[in-house]
Amino acid sequence: MSEPGPGAAVPAAEVEEPAAAPPGPEARPAGRFRALGGRALVPVLSILTAFVVGALVIVFSDPETLRLFTSDPVAALQRAVEQVASAYSALVSGALGSPTQIAGALASGDGKQIARAFVPISETVLNATPLIFTGLSVALGxxxxxxxxxxxxxxxLGAIFATFVGFSLSGLPLVIHLPLAILAGFAGGALWGFIPGFLKARTGAHEVIVTIMLNYTAYRLLDWILKTSVFQRVGRNDPISKVVEESAAFPRFVGDAALRANWSTVVALLAAIAVSWLLFRSIRGFEFRAVGLNPGAARYxxxxxxxxxxxxxxxxxxxAGLAGTAHVLGPSRTLTPGxxxxxxxxxxxxxxxxGSRPLGVVLAALLFGALRAGATPMQAATGIPIDLVVVIQALVIMFVAAPALVRGIYRLRTTQVTGTEVFAKGWGA
Amino acid sequence: MSAAAVAVGPAARAQGVTRQRVLGIVYLLLAAAIAVIFTNVPDGASSTFGLNLGPSPAVKLPDLILPSATTAWVLAAFCGFSGAVQLVRGFGIRWAVVLGLVALAFTFAFLTWATAGKSVSLVGILQTTVQRATPITFAALSGLLCERAGVVNIAIEGMLLAGAFTGAVVGSIATNPWLGVLGAALVGAALAWVLAVLAIRYYVDQIIAGTVINIFSLGITSFLSARVLQTNLELNNPPRLTPFAIPILSDIPIVGPILFNHNVFVYGMFLLVIAIQVALFRTRWGLRVRAVGEHPKAADTVGIDVLRIRYTNVVLAGVVAGIGGAYLTIGSTGSFDQNMSAGRGFIGLAAMIFGGWNPIGAFLASLIFGFADSLQARLSILAVPIPSEFLLMTPYIVTIIVVAGLVGRVRAPAADGKPYRKE
Structure with missing residues (x-):
């Protein structure tokens, strides 16, 4: 247990700075922009590389293309390029919309058309919201x-609690009901987080195993709870909950039915600010980071x-509970299995x-929200399964976690070979 | 990790003192639960446990018929007595044996209650236990090979999944299950090699590297099964390796059908458990591996190539996990389903911890998980008044209890999870 150095996943770019520099917003102003550029370089290259590998996955998973490669390589190449181009363009236009459509809609001045042109962006924001919450959750850890x-x-668990408060109370005004439901969602997730925290503190059980097992337990719990008379919608046999009251649902930004983005995103941004304050401005947060960086010293x-x-x-x-809350009080207004x-x-x-920073989390969540938002139209338009996005994500994590790999690929100057720091030390034993 | 170790140091010692008391109270509560719930059966009901399997066993045993209520009362009395003794004077070093017996008594009381007025094949449950324990044992052995050399392998889940997928596809294309197993082993090794490079060469946190492999495996197998397998069903229909009875041994009553009437994966698992046990503790290779896992610097000083041992062990672990994954398709259901490993890789890790990083211990621990799984499958047929979702949770909750309850009692290899930098 004498492993020196930080125990937290301090982003690699930061580790490469002089070791003593504490993470925080108080970076030297002069070098700030260059540092930001340097800090963004590895993530950007990681994302780029992941997309390139994703393209290879698209090409090599098509039996037809593989068959053509032996008989007619030129046609195969053409087919491969076409497939990748159509998949990625569907992904991008599904996530951001097409500029021509947006321009045309704005020029026409027709409310309906404008709404339709902005659907992709609205979906991206909508998909990014739960990711901001879960990203903050993991980053804080x-x-x-x-x-x-x-x-x-x-x-x-957060979704279960929030849904319960959402449908069981009625007649309350929005300003009381919605915050209550949000709090319930937070409490539900907090309960599921307390268990591994408590077990780790008291018995040393490693949080990785316990949280994974609790994930499976939560799936089953949700399956069961949706069959109980308290939750199951009256008159239905399939597992679906009652509908969350209007007064507990996040209002949408715009009244149009097609634009599903809603105020949960604002809550997510507020949560990011709160986490930022907690980590870098409060005494508690200082303790959190101290324990993360060097538990021995923190205890001393x-x-x-x-x-x-x-x-x-x-x-x-x-x-994390708020991520589920954003969904059940947002677009779905109901609870369904998985x-x-x-x-x-x-x-x-x-x-x-x-980089485990709240601002970075928000930006990364927007990127992944865009990927998610674009994946569904991509599957509909080109038949490339949504799971491509999961593959790309795994690759992005790998490259970000191993910056030396990216630097090696692009022959970047490297000062020091380093990775993220160590989490696992023998399961806490 | 160190945060917990520091936090837990004093707490664990205090816990050692109170553990006796906690165990005693738990036993008493279990006794009360048996007395209140499991004695609640129809009057005069009896539970029938079948001890034969197959249409014409060589030696036919009579069924075991027990009066349900009386059996439950006896078991409740046993648990209560153990609890009282535990509270008053404790069992000393035999505490683990007593814990096992009480757990067994509680489980058996539960079974008696569930089968009151019905009949269930006990041998059938135990045979399924061995089958369900097989992929978990492979996973546990894979974790053990890595961690004994000081590398935490959380990517077993992904390797199982990739092995299952490759086994199905290669087996289908080649119409040969053995080639499917070979393919699964190679893919497992390839993923393990990636883990090794990330963890050993690039010093990536081993848990993050493992998580990457898990997410990647889940993504790529789901992607390929949606894109390729759903339209080409013939690629997901491998020939299976069917069970064959070992002559003579399989005719032994009870033990025969439980242990000696399986497919080659199960027999392979038995051999592998013994082989790794012997290799780790009786050979020069094993001594080196353990040295690398406990004190890499010392090992390096006496001329052991630390990094090479780590690379080979991680890749070997990948082979083992890949074969375990192939069991899920070629040795069991046949076709591949998305995310079909369903957490078995992680349960295997828990079994490894439970078994104290010891192959035979890990195998016995896997049997417990296999039993929970097998019981769950039987009980859903028996129409027990417990929602099936709760039965499905059992293996996961057992894992949490095991990890939380035993982690302070077993010791991981000292250098587990730490990257080694040669100076």
Whole structure:
């Protein structure tokens, strides 16, 4: 347990700075822009490389193309390029919309047309919102030296709690009902985060195993709860919950039915600001980071590590719970089994790319939200399965976590070979 | 990790003192649960446990018929007595044996209650237990090979999934299950090699590297199965390796059908457990591996190539996990489903921890998980008044209890998870 150095996933670019520089907003102003550029370089190259590999996956998973390669290489190449181009252009236009359509709609001045042109952007924002929450959840854990793989389960618990408050109370005004439901969502996730935190602090059980097992438990719990008379919608036999009251749903930014972006995104941004304040401006947050960077020193300084671990996991769980809340009080207004397309796991990628900084998390979440938003139209238009996005995400995490790999590929000057720092030390034993 | 170790140090010692008391109270609660719930059966109901399997066993045993209520009361009394003794004077070093017996008593009381007025094949449950334990054991052995050399392998889940996929596809194309297994082993090795390079060469956090492989495996197998397998069904229809009875041994009553009537994966698992046990603790190679896992610097000083041992062990672990994955398709259901490994890789890790980083221990721990899984499958047929979702949760909750309850008692290799930098 004498491993020196930070225990948190401090972004690699930061580790390469003089070792003593503490992470924080107080970077020297003069070098700030250059540092930002340097900090963004590896993530940007990582994303680019991941897309290139994704293209290869598209090409080599098509039996027809593979067959053509032996008989007519030129036609095969042509087919490959066409497929990749059509898939990625569908992905991009599904995520951002097409400029010509937006311009045309704005010129026409027709409200309906404008709304339709902005649907992709609205979907991107909508998809980014849960990712901001789960990304913050994982990032906060990283800062305290904890690896929260349990965001997926925590968001289900949050959704269960929020939905319950959402449909069981009625007649309340929006200003009371909605905050209550949001709080319930936070509490549900916090409960699911408390368990691994408590077990880690008291018994040393490694949070990775416990949170993963709680993920599976949460899926089953949701399956069961949707069959109970309390939750199941009256008159339905399939697992679907009652509808969340209007007064507990996030209002949409725009009244148009096609634009689903809503105020949950604002809550997510507020959460990012709150986490930023917590980590870098509060005493508690200083303790979190101290425990993450060097638990031995933190304990020597009189910090209660067990309490920090529990508190961190509670807040991590709560943040992830809000991801589920944003969904059930937002676009869906109801609870269904397995509704998350893996937001909890995407949160890991988001936190890593965002360098475990709240602002970075928001930007990374927007990127992954765009990928998610574009994936569905891509599948509809070209038949390339949505799971391509998962592959790309895994590659992005890999390249971001191993900056030396990216620097090697692009022959970048490197000062020091370094990776993210160490989480696993023998399961806490 | 160190945060917990520091936090847990004093807590664990205090816990050692109170553990006796906690165990005693738990036993008493279990006794009360048996007395209140499991004795609640129709009057005069009896539980029938079948001890034969197959149409014409060589030696036919009579069924075991137990009066349900009486059996439950006896088991409750046993648990209560153990709890009282535990509270008053404790069992000393035999505490683990007593814990096992109480757990067994509780499980059996539960079974008696569930089958009151019905009949269930006990041998059938145990045979399924061995089958369900097989992929978990492969996963645990894979984790063990890595961690004994000081590399945490959380990517087993992804390797199982990739192995299952490759096994199905290669087996289908070649119409040969053995080639499918070979393909699965190679893919497992390839993923493990990626893990090794990331963890050993690039010093990426081993848990993050493992998570990358897990997400990648899930993504790529789902992608390919949606894009290729759904339209080319013939690529997902491998020939299976079917069970064959070992002559003579399989005729032994009870033990025969449980252990000696399986397919080659299960027999391979038995051999592998023994082979790794012997290799780790009785050969020069094993001594080197353990040295690398405990104190890489010392190992390096005496001339052991630390990084080479780590590379080979991680790749070997990938081969083992890949074969375990192939079991899921070629050795079991046949065709590949998205995310069909369903957490078995992680459960395998828990089994490894439970088994104290020891092959035989890991195998026995896997059997417990296999039993929970097998029981769950039987009970859903028996129409027990417990929602099936809760039965499905059992293996996961057992894992949490095991990891939380035992982690302080077993010790991981000292250098587990730490990258080694040669000076």
């Amino acid at each position: 990283f800062r305290s030296g904890l690896f929260n793989i349990g965001a997926e389960g925590q968001l289900y 300084a009189g910090m209660n590590i067990g309490r920090t671990v529990i508190l961190t996991m509670i807040i991590c769980g709560g943040l 509704f998350s397309p893996g937001w909890g796991f995407d949160g890991i990628a988001v936190a890593l790319i965002g």
